Amino acid sequence: xxxxxxxxxxxxxxxxxxxxxxxxxxxxxxxxxxxxxxxxxxxxxxxxx
Numbered sequence: 001x002x003x004x005x006x007x008x009x010x011x012x013x014x015x016x017x018x019x020x021x022x023x024x025x026x027x028x029x030x031x032x033x034x035x036x037x038x039x040x041x042x043x044x045x046x047x048x049x
Contacts, residue, residue: 002026
C-alpha cells in the first residue's frame with residue numbers, strides 16, 4: 001500500500017516508502033499518472049496517459 005500524502009480534486013499524491021532514495025512523489029488521476037522528482041529541483045521523472 002502506498003500512503004496518500006493528499007488529494008486535490010481527481011488527483012491523488014502518494015509515495016512508495018521503499019521504492020528509491022531520491023525524494024519523489026507519484027500523482028494519479030483517472031487520466032493517467034506521473035512521477036515527479038522533488039530534489040534537487042522539482043522535475044518530471046515520467047508519465048503515462
